[in-house]
Amino acid sequence: MSDEKSAVVEDRASHVVRLLLTYRLYILGAASLLVFALVAFGIYRLTDEVRYDEVLAALADTPWSAMVLAALFTGLSFVALILYDSNALDHIGRRLPFPSVAVTAFIAYAVGNTVGFGPLSGGAIRFRAYSRLGLSPGEIARVIAFVTLSFGLGLLSVSALATLAVAPRVAGILGVDPLWLRALAALVLLVLAGLFYMGRNGRVIGIGGFSLRLPDSRTASRQFLVSAFDIAAAASVLYVLLPETHVGWPTFLAVYAVAIGFGVLSHVPAGLGVFEAVVMAGLSNAIGIDQLLGSLVLYRLIYYVLPLLLATVLLLVTEMRQLVLKPQVADAAQLAGKLAPALIATLALVLGVMLIFSSVVPSPDSDLDFLSTYLPLPIVEGAHFLSSLLGLLLIVAARGLGQRLDGAWWVALAGASVAFAFAFLKAIAVFEAGLLALLIVALLVNARAFDRHSSLFKQALGPSWLAAIAVVLATAFVILLFVYRDTEYAHELWWQFEFSEEAPRGLRALLGLCIAASALALSSLLRPAHFRTDAPAAAELEQAVAVTMAQDGADANLVRMGDKRLLFSPSGRSYIMYGIHGRSWIALADPVGIEEEFAELVWQFAATARTGGGRAAFYQISPALLAACADVGLRAFKLGEIALIDLVHFDMKGSRFANLRQSASRGLRDGLAFSVARPEELGPIVADLRAVSDGWLAHHNAKEKTFSLGAFEEGYVLSQPVAVVRLEGRIVAFATLMVTDTKAEATVDLMRFASDAPKGTMDFLFVGILDYLKAQGYRQFNLGMAPLSGMARREAAPVWDRVGGALFEHGERFYNFKGLRAFKSKFHPRWEPRYLAVSNGTGAALALMDVTFLIGGGVKGVISK
Template sequence: MSAENAEAAAASEDEPGPIRRWLGRWRHVLTGLGVAAILGLVWLALSHFAAEITYADVLRELSATSWAEIGLAVLWTFASFVALSFYDVSALWFIGRPLPYTQVGLTSFFAYAVGNVAGFGPLTGGAVRYHFYAPLGLDAEDIGKIVAFVTATFTIGIATITALGLLFVADAVAAPLNIPSSLLQMAGAAVCVVVIGLIVISARGGEARFFGRTLRLPRPHILVLQILVAALDMFCSGAALWVLLPDSGLSLPAFIAVYVVAVGLGVLSHVPGGIGVFDAVIIAVVGRTASVDQVLGALILYRAIYYLLPLAVAALAASAVTAHRMARAPSGDALRVAARAAPAVLSALTFCLGTILILSSVTPASGEVLSLLSRYVPLPVLEASHFLASVLGLCMLVVARGLAFRLSGAWWAALFAIGAAIVLSLLKAVAYVEGGLLVLVGAALIFTRAQFNRPSLLTHQVLSPAWVIGIGSVLAAALAVLFFAYSEVDYTHQLWWQFEFTGEAPRSLRALLGITLAALVFGGWTLLRHARYLATLPSAEDMARAPAIIEMQGRADANLARTGDKSLMFSEDGRAFIMYGVRARTWVALFDPIGPEDAWPALIWRFVEAAREAGARPVFYQVAPENLALYADVGLHAFKIGEEARLDLTGFDLTGSRRATLRQTYARGQRDGLFFEVVPRDAVPAILADLRAVSDSWLDHHKAREKRFSLGAFTPDYLLAQPVAVLRHEGRIVAFANLLTTETREEASIDLMRFHKDAPKVAMEFLFTSLCLHFKAQDYHWFVLGMAPLSGLSTSPAAPLWHRVGRTLFERGERFYNFRGLRAFKAKFSPHWQPRYFAVPGGLEPAIALADVAALISGGIKGVIAK
């Protein structure tokens, strides 16, 4: 069994069953159906609550809100974001890597400003955290632990506070929902019992099992601290809404209990931001003793203050930091990477502005505004502006995803759409607030231009199911708002053909139709277009281009592209390439891209989008830790799969006690008559038959067959491409290794290393030692001894399941592969150990993808279970 197969065996302990595989395959469809059902129920509930109020009533209540109340809401919002920062603070304490609060607070603010818009929960800010924490010295494992810790403790905290809320306000919540209050109290009590049980388990050892999985818990004081942080966050964010609401007879503590229940149900709904679900609960409870139109107006204002305002501040901050850096002004560690959060922030803000454009297109303008426009703007211009602004809103929803991935095409499209929308928003309704927000985002885009450096066309992107659900939710909300805004207008077919300044309902109908048609056209084009890039084996031209790139870069393993069994995807400018294999629905890229690093981001994006467009999962196998931010940017998660042994040849010799064993073995090999020789590439054909005999003997002795993908096979074209090191015994070749080098002499490595069954026992160690001495003499910097699979996985109680399964296999998996023996052999040379990662989509994807990698290496499923 090969080392790569052994890595795949680590996933076998966690291989999902048929039900989990089915759920994983259809989870996007099931999630979409669930969200649609929830939105339908919410629509019915809100329609019932709003049956006796009008759009004008809501506008009147909004304008009646005092600036003092708005100021208090902003202060409570600020306090809530401060409370949220302590999730990260405690997570850093938990992993033993505390950082200054200014850096943690800034990171938390950016992460939650983006995450709150995409949906409650810290996971949505994971990529933002990576960009902030990685330059501060935290590696991928540390950041993964932070995200996992924050997610788990946030869930426990919100569940606890929601359960307590159900115990105290069950009657108020159950009455409008027509369900027994005792049922809600029982649910709340059950959750409280579970949380108390977790605290007890944490005190006794911190480990619990759920559905066959082991959950590592933090110590009780940290767990309780997280619950208190959740309580503080809920109190502050709830108070921000409470000061905006009309007097309903509910005290602040009583309202907070209702608020946490609404937040909890919003989180469970998986609707972004809990929109609709959260609002329905608040209206159902508070609206019983207060005016519903006042409650609805307060909710709209609360959304703007708690969601849109922090996002706008984050965009301003990112733009200011970028402008600061452009002026070469000094800045702190955290500020130097704040600019890298700009794409995520501007993506979320662009999505919000697109939503605002759409909603403003289906709502009426005031009579005074229409009277003003009738004097200066011709009716056809007004009608066209209203219609085009709505379509531009949809375009901004689509463009927002491209901004998140730093596409240059998305940047240009967003800038054009925003510029046009600024003009149209003034022409259609003199919407100066809307226009001001558009100017803000446009300016932020200009200041952060350098962050959108991926030369990919916007039309090349594929919308993810989550993004499609988000756009669908906006369109559903627009339809609901349209019905609400014009509830007093009787529908007739003639409305579609009415064109007049006061005809707001016909104008809104046409705008919604335009949005819907544009969405259908874009969706149909996305589904029907041909894949831009089909995976095929490299052509003769590709095989001629790749070696020139290989020789000009430092990674020796790049020579595996010479095997010809992997597809090659070149960058647009032809300076770099990715080698990859395809197995089932998995595209597996081997290593980081090959070529100049400035060409990598666009090439990685191109590979990921090509895989997704082909209906496959993109995977990067054996990537270096310093490049993980590139994969986080395209939505992939990193899993450690082992360590690569790298020997610094500049200080290598056989003197001293540290390498006494190597020195003795090397001397013994010489006494046994072993002779080391490097055969130049042009002389390899003369010994190819002898090498074949050694290879056949090795395969027969080990009952093995040729591997591929991440290992070379004995093929003449591959063996003749590089020099070969041989060991001779009594004049006969008894061992060989093909050498992997480049013209940079940065590093050297080997691939095939095979021994005749009659070779002396010390032959392998003698060959490695001889290679080290040879490459040192040739002025190479590094000699790469290869991977130690599953080595270096964390033993911490906070380690994720992936590490615990891999560690167990490393320590007890001798029947599969000699993991410990392989690492111990390489450790004799005292190398540097550098982690290697597996970048893959989340969920159930890692186990499935790693099984596909094993099949790629072994030539099929049969090869995985056999040698």
């Protein structure tokens, strides 16, 4: 009874964990929104004595020389950020053309700093760019890990050093004992010094099953200097924008580093509000809040928006000039063009936010006086109200632009064009119109990049996008309260329509935004309804088999099982086979057919999965498909390696194959005989094959598996050749062969043997298969995948190694995978990695669980084995 209770508790705990993993993004989004709401309330209270006009005056009083200096320091900071990537590549031992690295890093930081979330983030851009430059997913993960860790450790070290130097001053600002601050700073520096000492020779350390190779002393020292320079330059951007103050630069650096750290930890997009709250809390006793707010606004514009605009302008210059200079520069320009969708999507997002914020702040009186002379009030009111909705439309379109949707391109172009006209009708907003014109030009020049035919409005927004929109609207609400804090609320405000009445105009715009955003959120949360596509019809299976036989990948013959759904390319010459379990839509291996169609077929599958309310995953894909997966926002996680034998040069001679030759000779002495039966010859022996199969399953206490493995079904077994081993005329072992008409590759699926088969029978069987295939002119033999092969010594993504290892140990128990690596190594194959591509680490764990259920025939099949 206690065992039953324990099983029930474990089952419930597993269910809770799965729910938490499934809804993790929604939980994180809600938590980020809550943190932002608390911070926004704090900022509103901190600025209780500040008025909007005072902030405008502080902005106007900022000298141009300070802005130029801020732009200069921004450039220096981005130089250091580029060196992060350069040092990371050097650390993993890869050299790439510096112009390409610089373009990738600059765009990644320009986008990542500005939006700070989702598929537009810097990590996703690196996966897209570096995969095209030949880096493996493991290497890209190590680059991202190096950059992230370097920034975190650099931030800690710089803030600790600055705090140690100016502890009394910082303590006076924060209201704590300077002794405690110095003790904390010294402890941080001591830990960092310990890490530096431990990694002086590039040592690998293990903690709780995780392994991490620390950078050697040279790399660590160089990266510390780069990190310190970056943080110092970034802090100087804000420092030079501050008014004259008695706060010294070292003191300010410590406050700035803490503010950046809290902004990162908050998970709020771009640390919006959190960074400002910490800076204001730290410096409000030394600098007027109105002046501080003005400086923070300028800091956001110069350090965040200016690099984004510069990257867009450089992209436009590159595209319009058709840059053909030195090969490396031309390659970098081509790479920038590949990253154009992410860059333009970020610009659309920023301009959408700009339109929303501008709808809740008053227009200059001089502009309104001028408009009142030439335009009737309804036109101004309508332009103001609709501009705010167009801002929300651009934010929604930004997601589709990042996915290269042609529908999003049309929506963004139309929305930006109308907003451009409205910028002059609601107020003479020349700066706003200029930025919208930049977006319009960028869209027109890069129209070819948005070539995916899909409706923007059929795509439901994910939790990160919904949380970001909520943060934007909450910020607009706080700005509205701040700007009109002296205006007493009354119901009559909603119905006041006058040129001079700005508060009612802002209220109506915000109400319209909230209604539209609420409808959008409800639509996204309630849709799409989860649905499953139909199983393939007989005609579709015949079409898939015809495509399979005309291409090189032999394991595509698994489509003959008929247990997988099919997605064909528009031409019908390529397809993806996939299964659905839970919310996971799992494509098996690479697409099959015409290689030129694979990238768009990957996108088609990912879009179909999203429309059906699921998460797209690609299981056991080759390195060749990684770039296409990165383009649709999927990350790759290594599963293991497949063993490939070059049959053209395969020869059993030599000491390496002595054991195999002995097994083959012993099999002949034992009376074993090898032969291959063609499909038309299988009828008379299919009953014998089934007997061997049933005996093998009973002996191993196993059930038939599906999805990535074949099962003994007569239609499937009879469709391909079968290699058999006989003992005195009786079949004692067999393996079903999978081949295609191109003879580029062959592989095996079902491998079964009788319990009384002589020892070494399987070795004898495989030696016979290899000799037969070589004689028939096949060029390569695929021995299949060895799960976890090549993962044990990985330095990146240790959490994935642990989760993947646990899941595949579980799978090993059910699928009889133990010893596969050792068996395949007998043939001295070439090992090639295979990956799982999915949206994130949590999605990878869930997808692997769903793969387990697909292969095992559902939960009952896995539990009962």
